[in-house]
Amino acid sequence: MNQVVGDGAGVAGYQGSAQSGLSRFPTALLNTPQTVNVVSQQLMQDQRVTSVQEALRNVPGITFTAGEGGVQGDNITIRGYSARNDFYRDGIRDPGWYARDAFSFDRVEVYKGPSSFLFGRGSTGGVINIVSKTPQNRDFGVMEATGTSATGGRMMVDFNKVFGDFATRISAVGYDSDVAGRDFVNTKRVGVAPSISYQIAPGTKNTLSYVYQKDDNIPDRGIVMLPGSYFGTSYRQPAPVARNMWYGVMTPGQNDVEKTEAHNLINKFEHEFDSGLKFTNTTGVSYVERFNRTRPVQLSGLGTANSNLWDAAVGGTRLGTPANPLLPGTSLSDVWVANTNHFQNQTNNLLVSNVSDLNARFRTGSLEHNVLLGVEVSHEKREHYRTTFSDTYRVNLANPNPWVTGTLSPTTSATEANADGVGVYVQDQLKITEWLELLGGVRFDNFSATSNGYTITRATGAQSGFTSLKNDNNFTTYRAGVVLHPTPWSSVYYMRGTSANPTSEFVSLSNGQQSLAPVTSTIDEVGAKADILDKKLSLNAALFRIRKENDYENRGTSAAPDYVAVGTTQVEGFEIGATGSITPQWSVSAGYAYLESKVLNSNTVANIGHQLAMTPQNSFSLWSTYDLDPKWTIGGGAFYVDSRWSSAANDGRIPAYWRFDAMAAYKVSRNFTLQFNIYNIADERYYDTAAGAGFAVPGPGRYVSLSGRVSF
Numbered sequence: 001m002n003q004v005v006g007d008g009a010g011v012a013g014y015q016g017s018a019q020s021g022l023s024r025f026p027t028a029l030l031n032t033p034q035t036v037n038v039v040s041q042q043l044m045q046d047q048r049v050t051s052v053q054e055a056l057r058n059v060p061g062i063t064f065t066a067g068e069g070g071v072q073g074d075n076i077t078i079r080g081y082s083a084r085n086d087f088y089r090d091g092i093r094d095p096g097w098y099a100r101d102a103f104s105f106d107r108v109e110v111y112k113g114p115s116s117f118l119f120g121r122g123s124t125g126g127v128i129n130i131v132s133k134t135p136q137n138r139d140f141g142v143m144e145a146t147g148t149s150a151t152g153g154r155m156m157v158d159f160n161k162v163f164g165d166f167a168t169r170i171s172a173v174g175y176d177s178d179v180a181g182r183d184f185v186n187t188k189r190v191g192v193a194p195s196i197s198y199q200i201a202p203g204t205k206n207t208l209s210y211v212y213q214k215d216d217n218i219p220d221r222g223i224v225m226l227p228g229s230y231f232g233t234s235y236r237q238p239a240p241v242a243r244n245m246w247y248g249v250m251t252p253g254q255n256d257v258e259k260t261e262a263h264n265l266i267n268k269f270e271h272e273f274d275s276g277l278k279f280t281n282t283t284g285v286s287y288v289e290r291f292n293r294t295r296p297v298q299l300s301g302l303g304t305a306n307s308n309l310w311d312a313a314v315g316g317t318r319l320g321t322p323a324n325p326l327l328p329g330t331s332l333s334d335v336w337v338a339n340t341n342h343f344q345n346q347t348n349n350l351l352v353s354n355v356s357d358l359n360a361r362f363r364t365g366s367l368e369h370n371v372l373l374g375v376e377v378s379h380e381k382r383e384h385y386r387t388t389f390s391d392t393y394r395v396n397l398a399n400p401n402p403w404v405t406g407t408l409s410p411t412t413s414a415t416e417a418n419a420d421g422v423g424v425y426v427q428d429q430l431k432i433t434e435w436l437e438l439l440g441g442v443r444f445d446n447f448s449a450t451s452n453g454y455t456i457t458r459a460t461g462a463q464s465g466f467t468s469l470k471n472d473n474n475f476t477t478y479r480a481g482v483v484l485h486p487t488p489w490s491s492v493y494y495m496r497g498t499s500a501n502p503t504s505e506f507v508s509l510s511n512g513q514q515s516l517a518p519v520t521s522t523i524d525e526v527g528a529k530a531d532i533l534d535k536k537l538s539l540n541a542a543l544f545r546i547r548k549e550n551d552y553e554n555r556g557t558s559a560a561p562d563y564v565a566v567g568t569t570q571v572e573g574f575e576i577g578a579t580g581s582i583t584p585q586w587s588v589s590a591g592y593a594y595l596e597s598k599v600l601n602s603n604t605v606a607n608i609g610h611q612l613a614m615t616p617q618n619s620f621s622l623w624s625t626y627d628l629d630p631k632w633t634i635g636g637g638a639f640y641v642d643s644r645w646s647s648a649a650n651d652g653r654i655p656a657y658w659r660f661d662a663m664a665a666y667k668v669s670r671n672f673t674l675q676f677n678i679y680n681i682a683d684e685r686y687y688d689t690a691a692g693a694g695f696a697v698p699g700p701g702r703y704v705s706l707s708g709r710v711s712f
C-alpha cells in the first residue's frame with residue numbers, strides 16, 4: 001500500500017516515531033520515563049480515521065465525555081481525568097471547543113500522566129499533541145474520495161512541492177455525512193491546511209503552517225437516561241428506545257445546530273549551533289468561534305412531588321409515585337418529559353502563545369548531559385454569551401416531536417475573561433553509564449485571570465448586573481525519574497511527576513473559585529519499554545497511581561460561595577501496549593488499560609468511595625493488518641470499553657460494549673488503491689459518551705465505506 005510520510009519522522013507503518021514531535025522531549029521516547037502512545041499516519045489511513053476522537057479510540061485509558069448540550073467539541077478523559085483543555089497542536093495549546101478533523105494530522109501523540117512540567121497548567125491525566133502535516137523535501141500528491149452507507153462522502157487532497165530551499169504543502173478536506181442509525185445527526189465540514197518551510201541554512205529552518213476548519217453540523221444530544229426504578233436498579237440507564245430516536249429541534253430559527261470556525265497559525269523556527277545546542281521558538285495563534293443551539297432533554301425533579309415525568313395537561317399519565325416515579329413495564333409512550341434547557345451559546349476563544357526551548361548536549365567528565373531550558377508566555381481571551389428559550393412544551397420519550405417552538409429570552413448572560421501565563425522550566429537527563437540515566441526537572445508558572453460577567457438586554461443592548469472576579473496563582477511543578485537499560489533496545493523506569501490546575505484554567509471563574517488555590521496532582525509510574533524484532537515492534541507496560549488533591553466542588557446550594565475546596569480522588573492502574581510489525585507483512589496496534597478509580601474525600605459525603613465519572617475499569621483496542629500479496633491487504637480490529645458511571649454520584653451507568661471493524665485494500669496499480677471498510681460489524685448498540693445522569697450519546701450503527709486513493 002502507498003505510504004505517505006508526514007513529517008519524515010518514521011511513520012512508515014504502525015510503529016510511532018522514535019523521537020517526540022516536541023522540542024520539549026529532547027531524548028528518544030525509549031529513554032523517556034513516561035508512557036507515550038502514538039497513533040501513526042498509516043494506522044489512521046487503514047482505519048479511514050476522520051477525527052481525533054476516532055484516532056484516540058486506539059489508545060487505552062481514554063474515554064469520551066459529552067459536554068453541556070451533548071457536544072462541546074473534543075471532550076475526553078485520560079486515566080480518569082478530564083483533558084478537555086489539554087489538546088495541543090505542534091506543542092501549542094489548542095483550547096477551542098470544536099471537533100478536530102484528521103485531514104491535517106501527520107500523527108497523534110498522547111503523553112500520559114501529570115505533565116505540568118512540560119505543558120503548564122492542567123494535564124492531570126495527560127495531554128494530546130497533534131503533529132501537523134508540514135512540508136517535506138520531496139514532491140508528491142495524494143487525492144482520496146470516500147463514500148459511506150451512512151449517507152455521505154469525504155474528499156481529501158494532500159500536495160507537496162519543493163522549490164529549492166523552500167518546500168510547500170497543502171492539505172484540504174470536504175466532508176458531509178450522516179451518522180449511521182441516528183436520525184437528523186449530520187456533519188458538514190470544509191478545511192484547508194497550507195504550510196511553507198524555508199531552509200535558511202544547513203542548521204536553520206523556519207516553518208509556517210495554518211489550519212482552517214469550518215463546521216455546520218446537526219449535533220447529537222443523545223438518549224434520555226431513565227431512573228433505576230424502571231430497570232429494577234439503583235442507578236439510571238439509557239432509555240430502551242430505538243437507536244434512531246432523536247430529541248432535538250428542527251424548527252427553522254430554533255433548530256439544533258453547531259457551527260464552528262477554527263483558525264490555527266503556527267510558526268516554528270529551529271537553529272542548531274555547532275556546539276551541540278539547538279534553539280527552537282514556536283509561536284501559535286488560535287482563534288475558534290462556536291455557535292450552538294440545542295435542546296438536551298433530560299429528566300429532572302425525580303423523587304419529588306413536582307416531578308416532571310408526567311403532565312395530564314398534555315395527555316401524559318401519572319406514573320407510580322414521586323418516590324418511585326417510573327415503574328418497570330411502563331409504556332414509554334405515556335412518559336412526557338419537560339423541556340427545561342433550550343438555549344443557544346456563542347463562544348469565542350483566542351490564544352496567543354510563544355514557547356522557546358534551548359536543548360544542550362554536553363559532557364562533564366564521564367557524564368553526558370541533555371539539558372532543556374524553556375520559557376512559555378501566553379495570552380488568552382474567552383467570550384461566552386448564552387440566551388435561553390422560554391418553552392412550555394413537553395417531549396414524549398417514545399415519539400418526540402422535533403417541530404416545536406419557543407420564545408427567546410429578552411436577556412443574554414455574558415462572560416468575558418482574559419488570562420495571562422508565564423512559565424519557565426529547566427531539566428537535565430543525565431546519562432551516567434550506558435545502562436543508567438537520571439532525569440530531573442522543575443517548572444515555575446504564574447497564571448492570572450480576570451472574568452467579568454453581566455446581562456445584556458437584547459432589544460436595547462443595555463448591560464447590567466456587572467460582576468468581576470480575579471484569580472492570580474503561582475505554582476511549581478516537577479518531575480524526576482530513573483531509567484535503566486538492561487539492553488540497548490529496552491528500558492525500565494520509575495517516574496514521579498506533578499501537575500497543577502488553577503481554578504481559572506478554562507479562562508472562566510464562578511463565585512468562590514477566585515480565592516481557591518490550584519488543585520494539585522501527583523503521579524508515580526513504574527514502566528518498561530522495548531523495541532524487538534529488529535526494532536520493528538515496540539512494547540510498553542506501566543503501573544501507575546495518580547492522586548488529585550484539594551479539588552473543588554460546586555456546593556449545589558444557594559449559599560455563597562458556590563465553590564469550595566474539598567475533595568481527593570485517586571486512580572490506580574496499569575496498561576500494556578504493542579505497535580509495529582511482527583513480520584514485514586503483518587502490522588499490529590494493540591493496548592489494554594485497567595483503571596481503579598475512587599473518590600477518597602468529598603464535600604458530598606455520599607460520593608466518598610465512588611468511582612470517577614467515565615472511567616471504565618477495563619478498556620482494550622486491537623487493530624491488525626496483513627499483506628496477502630503485493631496487491632491485497634486485509635485487516636480488522638476489536639474495541640472494548642467497560643461499563644462506567646456517568647458522574648461521581650454513581651447514579652447513572654453506561655453499559656459496556658464490544659465493537660468490531662474490518663478492512664480490505666486492493667492495489668489496482670502502483671498509484672491507485674481501493675479500500676473497503678466496515679464499522680461496527682455486529683451492529684452493536686453502544687454509547688460513546690454521556691453527560692451526568694441526564695443523557696447518553698449512542699455510537700454509530702453498522703455502516704461501510706469505499707475509498708479510492710490516488711498518489712503521484
